Amino acid sequence: MxxxxxxxxxxxxxxxxxxxxxxxxxxxxxxxxxxxxxxxxxxxxxxxxxxxxxxxxxxxxxxxxxxxxxxxxxxxxxxxxxxxxxxxxxxxxxxxxxxxxxxxxxxxxxxxxxxxxxxxxxEGAHDAINLDSVLVSKGVLTVRISLLRGTAEYLYRYQNQRFELIGYSRDESDGQGMIVSEQYNLSTGRYIRTTEAYDGEDRPTEHTDTVIPIRPLPVMDTLVPFETYHAKYILF
Incomplete structure (x- = not known):
């Protein structure tokens, strides 16, 4: 107990x-x-x-x-x-x-x-997802995660008597010549996602810049990585 x-x-x-x-x-x-x-x-x-x-x-x-x-x-x-x-x-x-x-x-x-x-x-394990480091800077706690072909970061700030998720970012290759970048500011709701080629090939790119509000903000104590979705996107 x-x-x-x-x-x-x-x-x-x-x-x-x-x-x-x-x-x-x-x-x-x-x-x-x-x-x-x-x-x-x-x-x-x-x-x-x-x-x-x-x-x-x-x-x-x-x-x-x-x-x-x-x-x-x-x-x-x-x-x-x-x-x-x-x-x-x-x-x-x-x-x-x-x-x-x-x-x-x-x-x-x-x-x-x-x-x-x-x-x-x-059941929650994933061979390609591992802790990279933790960082404290300017009042923000960052948990950095190593992915199979990239990294993800979770930013927490102490507010409302708890550690709330205020930001998330991910940069990851798909292994087929494209790299995906995501930035999600949970405080403002702004979500940006881009995909572009990194191998010199002429491939179609994607750019999304929208607002996805979320309230209340997720709390560090209960948040599970990569389980929150919006449409086809993994928000964090």
Whole structure:
């Protein structure tokens, strides 16, 4: 049974969690915000605070994947985003959590999603869709997904006391000489889709620029990637 808790952890525990069992890859930094992708490794549950390992029924998130830091709620205090992976279950889900920094140096858990990143197993798995990275920049949390021949990005902003999806983009080749680009601003409803050849062949192109309003905005906690459609388009 799920436990609804207000989790508070010490700052040193966050840093310990990020470094335990992982070797950092090169980091990309935007202003004072940081995207950090690391090599996955097992978490030492004896030395890590509950922010890193929160059993939820049969699910145990035992592998740290990546983390990012930056101010997400406009209080000039750095917040933390952590992605964990459960490799012990059949579905092998991922857990995305956001912890707000506090003036006293502690962190408080404010959002958790076990759906925003597709699992590695079970019915929701897809061999060609994988997590690329998480990024915090200018108050926006970006979850970047690697596709078979491209990338997709989900942009979340903390508003209305929750993380709402405000933007989605995708750039992907169809494997037959065409590339598809989509940009969807959910705040304004503007949706742009283009297809064009990248192999030098003379092929018909497509350009769609329309408004597709959506309210209420999707919430990170419950959003499942690639399951929302409008006409023939996958919106996000």
């Amino acid at each position: 799920k436990r609804n808790i207000a989790l508070v952890v010490w700052l040193p525990a966050i840093y310990l969690m990020i470094s335990t069992g992982c070797h950092s890859r090169p980091q990309s930094t935007v202003a004072n915000d940081t995207a950090q992708t690391t090599t996955a490794g097992p978490v030492d549950t004896a030395s890590v605070e509950p922010a890193a390992v929160i059993p939820d029924g049969p699910t145990l998130y035992n592998v740290f994947i990546c983390a990012a830091t930056g101010d997400l709620n406009k209080d000039n205090i750095s917040d933390s985003v952590v992605v964990m992976h459960d490799t012990t279950s059949t579905e092998q889900p991922y857990r995305l959590q956001v912890l707000f920094g506090r003036p006293d140096g502690q962190y408080q858990l404010v959002a958790t999603s076990e759906k925003a990143i597709l699992p590695d197993g079970g």
